[in-house]
Amino acid sequence: MSSTLPVLHVGFHKCGSTTLQAALFGRHPQIDYLGEPREEPRSTEAIRLVRDSCYVEERKRIRFDPERSRALWQEALSDVAPGLVPVFSKESLTQPEFYAAPDDPNLPERLRAVVGPARIVIVTRHQIRLIESLYLFHAKGVHVEPAQQWLDARQEEMHQYRFHTVAQSFVAAFGRDNVAIFPFEDMKTDAKSFARRICDFIGVDSQHGADLIAGERRNQRVSQRYLAYSKIRKAFGLYIPIGRMMPEAMRRSFNEFVAGGREARIELPATFVAKMEDYFRDDNRKLARDWGIPVEKYGYPV
Template sequence: MSTFVHIGLPKTATTSLQRNLFAQHPGVNHLGKPYQNEDFRALLKTIIACDEVMFEDVLARIKPCGHLLDSDKPTVISHERLSSDHDADRAVKARRLKAMFPDSRIILIVREQINCLESMYVQYLKGAPVKYPYCTFEEYLQAAWMRFHVDRDFGKEAYQKYMHVRVHNPLGRVHYKALLKSYLKHYAKDELLVLPFEQLKADPTFFLTKLSRFIGIDEETSVRLMTQQAPRQTRPSGIDIALKGSPLLLRLRGVASALLPQTAKKRLKAKLSRNISLDWPSTLSAKISDLYREPNRWLADEFSLPLMDLGYPI
């Protein structure tokens, strides 16, 4: 049977699809996250993360996994870092996937860039201040802007101002035209399925029907498996942001909790636990939207996607 590689993107319901659909559907030979075979995990990690100069040597140490693809069901391999700007170059990952799985087809889920950048910043905050230094949303965007424009000299002072922000290239990550062009060098257009994340939110049945027909699995089962799951809340609360941005508040939290009356604590927690809304600096919002207008028009035309109706910059 055919092999399908779901490459992400991150922040497009990837975990839900992995856990609730691909791993649970009786019509799928599931590989990838969540892993059920350690040898295949090593293979996929090597494709994703290994430096090109060491790739062949590392690959030679991994046990053959070809027998895992021998199934009367379609095989689905899923890992969002295949499309991420972490680890090996994304064009290299595309070439490796075609070489390792020559009969594979690709599934890519995209998300409106402005909303996706907000979601990536929220994910960044979840790792602060332990995994990453805390930064404001504006600092995150400014650092991302500089990393995207590597050909420009912003000056030493600007780089020093934002060097504490630990990002790779989030603006490049959501440049879908560039990513898909690298896959079109190895795959025919009809071997690529591109779906907008917004369609999954607005009309799960429509989205899951298209996905299921591409893979060749029962559509009703896909819809049932995905729609029976409760949606996860991903935005941190106001109190989370305040604590992450202030080590002093973090230290004082325990003291304040002990001193405040129970009724006062409940009122304060209810007020601060509302999900945050992120304010875009007006100049950055316009500049970043402009980055994606032409690439999004290409994407909409090439893959017949209603991106304008879904709010993408066009």
């Protein structure tokens, strides 16, 4: 069993998690990776039991059973080879359905009761860009709501992107030295440096991590062409992708064309943007003050 502290990468969604999981955590030789997409079943069940005990919606909530969850977690860690760092990554651990408010301590405290001492990795992103990316991800689905309708239905969820407030709940549970925040924008501008800092924090070779992540970008935003194609298809009720009806060579060329070109852009309603900027402003200033996150450099609302 590894004698090093396990690592929990807790998200957020649309903050480069897929790249970290596939390119860094899943390939680094000094990491025993337990998380998505090839999840170790015992650790996954242990964390799922913790998470599902924190559902805000009572009908979905299960009873918290720390003994069962702790036993599953320890079984998983018992198979980690000495010298390897166990890393578990699950974006849903910061999802709004598990927090009554951004400072809700339940999930971090219950994680601490189950996994014991651990290092916590949090990746943040400019909140408006994050919300845009979430909507574009939604737009890939079968039934697409107009942006304003989609936003109106999710007003309550936006509180979770007060990153400083959420991070403080993990600090209270795991200790300040065991929590680190990394802005997604650093991954986009200097992926190698971003990877080195994460590797240094979790205790694995940083240069190897930098080499692994260089040039990697997974689960990228859809293209403007794809978004237009998707809207047209759904407007006519064509929920089966048109490409499936083409010969293979033609389908491949069609898919490459649709996926190419510039990334999709979405203009969120100005009133919504102004409201969200006011809402996140103070929390972002605390991110800069307490964590040294260069929020002004990346245009976060301040």
